[in-house]
Amino acid sequence: MKQICDVCAWGFLILVTFLLRGEAAMNCAKFINHLMQEFPVDYPEDRYYLRCTDKRCLLHVFLEKDFFSAKRICTQLTAELWIPRPGERIGYDMWIGIVGIQMNKDDMELAWGTANLEVLNEENWAALEPHHHANATCAIAKVSEKGRWVTQNCKRQFFFTCSFDLNPKPIN
Template identity: 90%
Template structure:
């Protein structure tokens, strides 16, 4: 948690968590205005960009982190790494919330899924992906592939986006 303090600041973390989990009655403009008034230093426009709809907020984080650091930051903000769907535009290569897990120890094939262990069998993979390299067990959305997903070494550093579900579905 101390490492995260250097990225956002405690006040920013607490404010984001409280405001996003509150009844979802505050619209995006009010959220951003409140955030910028109370934490102008902790919310620089060149590092964070917040975009909301009535169902979801996306916090774009323009700090290069490895997959695990990016995932940890989103989790601490009670969010998940965003998984852009086909047709959703991205402006930079970024981590997405998909990882590969080895199903059989004698086989190099990986099962790809979300942090909630939901299998991903999307058609949003780039050509010849997902790749079956032992060191490439994470995925990015790649601009040069028109946002399609590409496997990547989890230790590489990319920007990332945290997704806050403002209308969460109950988990079974």
């Protein structure tokens, strides 16, 4: 069965490379190959969906993981959890790269930022969000809220999307 899976995986990579063409496709194919080595699946075309432009790729991962596992997987791919912009359509509830940090131990108020601890440039919270609850310090984009953000317990499991630049900025 593993050999059949390996054949499917390579066939999938060749198809992705052919469809996307160019340097962008080669970079994206490397990311998917790495992901499939770490999380082998019988039908990779049903678990990973890749969309690339000249500058960025979105890798939709249809494996349910808790927030920290999803973040770790994206980080291993030199990516980050995707934060959809307001108005972008999503097809399923998914982790996004937003976390709440408790500012002081006596207050339930959370400061919300990216999973990389950067300030949010824009917000897209659903009505009555974000909740101020100690067990809900992560966020999902929720289909029933038209992609708006909803706080969630980080231990719950959802699909996720990794976003990565094809031409990352050099580190100084």
